[in-house]
Amino acid sequence: MGVGFIAGVLGGLLFAHAAYSTIQYRGMLKIMEEEFSGPPTNVVIELLLGFVLCMVAGLAVPGKFHSILPDSEENRVVSLPSNLDFMIFNHRGRLSPFDPELKLKT
Amino acid sequence: MAVQDSTRSSSEGKSGDDGEDLSIFHAENLQNNMKSIYYSRTFLSIMGGVVAGIWGFTGLMGFVFYLLIMAIASLGLLAKAKFSVGNYFDSWNRIILDGFFGGLMSFVLFWTFAYDIVHIF
Amino acid sequence: MVGATEEARLNQLESQVDNGGGGAWEYLCLVRKLKARRSEKVLRHGIFILNSHIARSKLGGEEWTLYEQVAVAAMDCHRNDIANDCIEALSKKFPGSIRVGRLKGMLLEAKGAWPDAEKIYAQLLVDNPLDQIILKRKVAIAKAQGNLAAAVEYLNNYLETFMADHDAWRELAELYISIQMYKQAAFCYEELILSQPTVPLYHLAYADVLYTMGGLENLQAAKKYYASTINLTGGKNTRALYGICLSSVAINQLTKGRNKDEKDSADLQPLAAEALLKDYKERAPEKLPLVTAMLRNIKLVS
Incomplete structure (x- = not known):
C-alpha cells in the first residue's frame, strides 16, 4: 500500500507539472499567434509517465485479490470452533491449578 | 442463536446448480475483489480524464482514449490476478467487461475539467 | 469455521504476546471471535491487562467483556478465586444481570456444586424461560456428572425449540457417539450436512x-x-x-463372490x-x- 500511494502522489505531481507547462506553452503560442496542435513532446512524455505511475497506484492501492476457492491455502477450514457453550470444567486440569502466583488486583 | 458468528452464513456462496458443485466459492472474498476492481477502474478513469484534458483531446478522440484506458486497465487487472482468473473470480467477464463503462462519467467530468483549466482559462 | 489464515494469525499473535510484544487485546478479541479454547493464555494475558490500570482504562466499555472472558478462562484453569473476583467486580457493575447470574452458576459448576448451580439456573429460567445459554448449561451439568442419558434428553428437548442451532446438533452427535448410539449420531450429522453442505x-x-x-x-x-x-x-x-x-x-x-453390478467406482x-x-x-x-x-x-x- 505504501508503494502504491507514493506512486500515486508522484503521478499527481507530474500531472500538475505537465498542466502548468501546457498552460505556459499555450500562453507562448498565443503570443506567437500559432495554433495549438498538441502539447510539446516533453509534456507528452511527462503525461505518459504520470499515467503509468497512476496505473501502478490504481492497481496496488486497493489491496491484493483474495482467493475465492474454498480449498485454497488461506480459505480452507482448519477446525470447527470448540463448543464453548457446552464446556465442562471437571477435566484433568483440575488437579494442577494454573500458576498460583497469578492474582487479580482489585 | 445467542452466540452467533454472523459471517459464517454469508461466507459461502453458490452460483448456478449444474449438478456438480464446482461453483462453491467464498462469497465475501469475491465481493471484496469486485470492490477492488471497481475502485481501480474508477481511479484510472479519473486519471485518464486528466490526461485527456491536458493533452487537448476533443470530440471522438477523447472517447477512443477512454476505451484505450479501459483496455489497459483490464490488462493490468489480469496481470494483478496473475492470469489465473479462476482463483479470484467466478468468470472472466468480471475482470474484462464489468465496469467497463462505469467510469465513463467520471472520465468526462475530469476531462472537461482539466481541458478547461489548461486550455480555456 | 476456523480458516487457515485465521488460525495462522491467532498463532502468530499468541507467540508475539508470549514473547513480550504488544497486541494482547487483539489476541483476546481474536480468541473470542474464533471461540478457541486457550484458557491458560487468555488467563495470563487477560489478568495482565486487568491488573494494569492504564491498559484497563484504555479499554473503556470493553473492560467488562474482558472480565467475563477472564472469569471463564479462570474456571477452566481451576483458579476459582480469580473467577470469583471477576464475577464480584461484574456484579457490582451490573447488579441483577442475567449474564452475571449465568457466570455465578458456571462458577458453582466449576466448584462441583451441581445442585446449587441447578438452583441458580432454575431461578434465572423463571424470568427468561427461553435463554439458550442457560438451557445449554443444564446439558453441560448433566454431561459433567457423567449422566449422558440425561444430557441427551435435555439436548433433544432444547433442539425441539431451537432447531437451527448447529453447535447443539454437533454436541448431540458427539454425545450419541460416546454412548455408541451411532444411528442417532448419523441422523444428527445428516441435519448438519443439510444445513451447511459446504x-x-x-x-x-x-x-x-x-x-x-x-x-x-x-x-x-x-x-x-x-x-x-x-x-x-x-x-x-x-x-x-x-x-x-x-x-x-x-x-x-x-x-x-457376489455378482458385482459395479458402476464406475x-x-x-x-x-x-x-x-x-x-x-x-x-x-x-x-x-x-x-x-x-x-x-x-x-x-x-x-
Missing part, C-alpha cells in the same frame, strides 16, 4: 460414523461421503483418502491409494514405506 468436516464425520456402523449399505454411503469430502477439500484431506481405501476394502470383502480405489502415497511422499517421506506396505497388504497397490 463444510467438509461434517461430511467426514458422517462418513466415519457410517463406516463404524458397518454393513454393505452404510459402507457404500460412507465411501460416497468420503469422496464428497475429498471433493470439497480439493483432495487435501488425508483422512478421507484413507477412508476411501478402507471402505473399498471392506465393501470388497462383503461382496466377495473401480478406479476410485487405486486413485485414492496413489493420492495417499503422493501425500506421504511430500509431507512425511520417512513414513512412506509403512504406508506402501499397508496398501500392498490390502491389495490396493501393486
Whole structure:
C-alpha cells in the first residue's frame, strides 16, 4: 500500500507539472499567434509517465485479490470452533491449578 | 442463536446448480475483489480524464482514449490476478467487461475539467 | 469455521504476546471471535491487562467483556478465586444481570456444586424461560456428572425449540457417539450436512460414523461421503483418502463372490491409494514405506 500511494502522489505531481507547462506553452503560442496542435513532446512524455505511475497506484492501492476457492491455502477450514457453550470444567486440569502466583488486583 | 458468528452464513456462496458443485466459492472474498476492481477502474478513469484534458483531446478522440484506458486497465487487472482468473473470480467477464463503462462519467467530468483549466482559462 | 489464515494469525499473535510484544487485546478479541479454547493464555494475558490500570482504562466499555472472558478462562484453569473476583467486580457493575447470574452458576459448576448451580439456573429460567445459554448449561451439568442419558434428553428437548442451532446438533452427535448410539449420531450429522453442505468436516464425520456402523449399505454411503469430502477439500484431506481405501476394502470383502453390478467406482480405489502415497511422499517421506506396505497388504497397490 505504501508503494502504491507514493506512486500515486508522484503521478499527481507530474500531472500538475505537465498542466502548468501546457498552460505556459499555450500562453507562448498565443503570443506567437500559432495554433495549438498538441502539447510539446516533453509534456507528452511527462503525461505518459504520470499515467503509468497512476496505473501502478490504481492497481496496488486497493489491496491484493483474495482467493475465492474454498480449498485454497488461506480459505480452507482448519477446525470447527470448540463448543464453548457446552464446556465442562471437571477435566484433568483440575488437579494442577494454573500458576498460583497469578492474582487479580482489585 | 445467542452466540452467533454472523459471517459464517454469508461466507459461502453458490452460483448456478449444474449438478456438480464446482461453483462453491467464498462469497465475501469475491465481493471484496469486485470492490477492488471497481475502485481501480474508477481511479484510472479519473486519471485518464486528466490526461485527456491536458493533452487537448476533443470530440471522438477523447472517447477512443477512454476505451484505450479501459483496455489497459483490464490488462493490468489480469496481470494483478496473475492470469489465473479462476482463483479470484467466478468468470472472466468480471475482470474484462464489468465496469467497463462505469467510469465513463467520471472520465468526462475530469476531462472537461482539466481541458478547461489548461486550455480555456 | 476456523480458516487457515485465521488460525495462522491467532498463532502468530499468541507467540508475539508470549514473547513480550504488544497486541494482547487483539489476541483476546481474536480468541473470542474464533471461540478457541486457550484458557491458560487468555488467563495470563487477560489478568495482565486487568491488573494494569492504564491498559484497563484504555479499554473503556470493553473492560467488562474482558472480565467475563477472564472469569471463564479462570474456571477452566481451576483458579476459582480469580473467577470469583471477576464475577464480584461484574456484579457490582451490573447488579441483577442475567449474564452475571449465568457466570455465578458456571462458577458453582466449576466448584462441583451441581445442585446449587441447578438452583441458580432454575431461578434465572423463571424470568427468561427461553435463554439458550442457560438451557445449554443444564446439558453441560448433566454431561459433567457423567449422566449422558440425561444430557441427551435435555439436548433433544432444547433442539425441539431451537432447531437451527448447529453447535447443539454437533454436541448431540458427539454425545450419541460416546454412548455408541451411532444411528442417532448419523441422523444428527445428516441435519448438519443439510444445513451447511459446504463444510467438509461434517461430511467426514458422517462418513466415519457410517463406516463404524458397518454393513454393505452404510459402507457404500460412507465411501460416497468420503469422496464428497475429498471433493470439497480439493483432495487435501488425508483422512478421507484413507477412508476411501478402507471402505473399498471392506465393501470388497462383503461382496466377495457376489455378482458385482459395479458402476464406475473401480478406479476410485487405486486413485485414492496413489493420492495417499503422493501425500506421504511430500509431507512425511520417512513414513512412506509403512504406508506402501499397508496398501500392498490390502491389495490396493501393486
